[in-house]
Amino acid sequence: MEKIIVRGGRQLNGTVKVEGAKNAVLPVIAASIIASEGKSVLHEVPSLADVYTINEVLRYMNAEVDFKDNTVTVDASKELTTEAPFEYVRKMRASVLVLGPLLARYGHAKVAMPGGCAIGSRPIDQHLKGFEAMGADVTVGNGYVEVRTEGRLKGAKVYFDVPSVGATENVMMAAALAEGKTVLENCAKEPEIVDLANFLNKMGAHIVGAGTETIRITGVEKLTGTTHTIIPDRVEAGTFMVAAAITKGNVLVKGALTEHLRSVVSKMEEMGVTIKEEAEGLRVIGPEELKATDIKTMPHPGFPTDMQSQMMALMLAAQGTSVITETVFENRFMHVEEFRRMNAKMKIEGRSVIMEGPSDLQGAEVAATDLRAGAALILAGLIADGYTRVTELKHLDRGYVDFADKLAKLGADIERINDNPKVEQTEAEKIEATS
Numbered sequence: 001m002e003k004i005i006v007r008g009g010r011q012l013n014g015t016v017k018v019e020g021a022k023n024a025v026l027p028v029i030a031a032s033i034i035a036s037e038g039k040s041v042l043h044e045v046p047s048l049a050d051v052y053t054i055n056e057v058l059r060y061m062n063a064e065v066d067f068k069d070n071t072v073t074v075d076a077s078k079e080l081t082t083e084a085p086f087e088y089v090r091k092m093r094a095s096v097l098v099l100g101p102l103l104a105r106y107g108h109a110k111v112a113m114p115g116g117c118a119i120g121s122r123p124i125d126q127h128l129k130g131f132e133a134m135g136a137d138v139t140v141g142n143g144y145v146e147v148r149t150e151g152r153l154k155g156a157k158v159y160f161d162v163p164s165v166g167a168t169e170n171v172m173m174a175a176a177l178a179e180g181k182t183v184l185e186n187c188a189k190e191p192e193i194v195d196l197a198n199f200l201n202k203m204g205a206h207i208v209g210a211g212t213e214t215i216r217i218t219g220v221e222k223l224t225g226t227t228h229t230i231i232p233d234r235v236e237a238g239t240f241m242v243a244a245a246i247t248k249g250n251v252l253v254k255g256a257l258t259e260h261l262r263s264v265v266s267k268m269e270e271m272g273v274t275i276k277e278e279a280e281g282l283r284v285i286g287p288e289e290l291k292a293t294d295i296k297t298m299p300h301p302g303f304p305t306d307m308q309s310q311m312m313a314l315m316l317a318a319q320g321t322s323v324i325t326e327t328v329f330e331n332r333f334m335h336v337e338e339f340r341r342m343n344a345k346m347k348i349e350g351r352s353v354i355m356e357g358p359s360d361l362q363g364a365e366v367a368a369t370d371l372r373a374g375a376a377l378i379l380a381g382l383i384a385d386g387y388t389r390v391t392e393l394k395h396l397d398r399g400y401v402d403f404a405d406k407l408a409k410l411g412a413d414i415e416r417i418n419d420n421p422k423v424e425q426t427e428a429e430k431i432e433a434t435s
């Protein structure tokens with residue numbers, strides 16, 4: 001089994017460079033299939049499991065996709081299949097982001113229903129509401145969602161009941177090729193939505209207002225492949241900022257952008273962390289004693305849910321009572337039980353977690369319950385007494401490139417091992433097969 005083993009007690013120092021953002025690159029790669037001519041060349045693409053998955057989805061649909069040296073090239077000019085089966089969507093919910101591009105280009109798309117995951121039920125009703133408003137028929141059955149329209153989609157006014165990142169992206173992509181004007185209201189305002197709109201505009205779309213609650217799109221007849229550089233990953237950056245702070249270290253997080261991280265910076269400063277803006281990124285210096293604080297997760301520009309579990313690790317190290325309230329997902333506290341295995345003093349009350357700090361953290365065997373939980377348990381392991389062994393790394397690999405190696409380069413006592421190498425598994429399988 002693969003695991004990361006970390007021994008607490010080392011201070012982190014040095015420089016770490018953040019990758020391109022997972023949550024920006026997935027919609028951008030999905031959007032590249034709207035282009036009926038020309039290639040899209042995407043730079044700063046992180047080597048993540050999710051990127052390999054979306055590339056496989058595109059290849060299944062007959063697009064040509066090449067990925068090397070952090071550059072993805074997509075040629076979607078051939079006729080595409082308009083279906084994405086369960087085997088891909090099961091691995092990664094973001095596969096539903098091909099619905100909008102396919103519907104806009106071909107008037108049809110059929111994708112396996114994503115279902116829930118470890119953090120909540122995660123419906124896609126707002127995506128479908130947007131497509132229906134633009135004239136599409138939506139059918140849900142046999143585990144699939146199918147959307148269809150005769151001729152082009154029609155521009156429409158759509159009010160999202162919740163500011164969903166995925167719905168804003170999917171409907172914005174569909175509207176880029178619709179006939180006439182679309183106005184999207186109560187949109188999500190995440191920086192990744194702005195990145196997607198910039199990419200679409202370079203392809204020839206007319207989109208204004210991305211990053212605000214109202215996005216206006218004037219549909220065009222066709223989009224052409226283009227070149228684009230993905231924005232830095234604010235969640236990976238925030239995770240390394242916590243790593244520096246929790247170990248009382250001094251780390252320059254290269255590529256971290258203040259404008260994408262205001263709520264995280266402000267909460268960490270409240271806890272006593274020094275954060276300085278430098279030309280290449282943010283320098284983070286951990287204090288001798290962290291102060292308790294309270295956090296409520298909210299859609300951007302509020303505090304990001306994707307930083308909730310990492311901040312929980314930091315709060316466990318802080319002096320006093322801290323409270324985290326999760327308002328974005330209904331069930332994103334699976335990591336609390338794992339923290340408790342490390343002797344964390346915390347309890348769940350409704351949608352909040354209350355921590356009495358500082359906890360005297362002890363190394364333990366723990367499992368990543370989702371990708372951010374995996375990172376958070378490793379962060380706690382950096383200051384725990386003894387060895388922490390983190391398993392279920394498939395989650396971590398969805399969102400972090402070489403996480404253990406990057407921490408080791410900053411001075412952490414950490415390694416990733418496979419204590420059940422493939423050869424042994426094969427032998428065991430042979431014995432099982434012959435017994």
Ligand SMILES: CC(=O)N[C@H]1[C@@H](OP(=O)(O)OP(=O)(O)OC[C@H]2O[C@@H](n3ccc(=O)[nH]c3=O)[C@H](O)[C@@H]2O)O[C@H](CO)[C@@H](O)[C@@H]1O
Nearest residue numbers: 023094122123124125126127162164165166167306328329
């Ligand atoms: C690939 C990607 O970019 N993933 C991010 C994206 O996920 P994702 O796009 O799935 O998240 P959403 O913004 O859509 O979800 C936010 C909330 O809206 C609800 N909802 C969403 C859609 C819908 O049709 N109906 C509905 O009720 C969800 O259940 C959730 O409670 O934004 C989340 C919120 O910042 C992040 O945690 C994820 O890392």
Ligand SMILES: C=C(OP(=O)(O)O)C(=O)O
Nearest residue numbers: 023093094306371372399
């Ligand atoms: C929840 C996350 O991602 P996804 O929406 O891809 O599951 C995340 O990045 O923390």
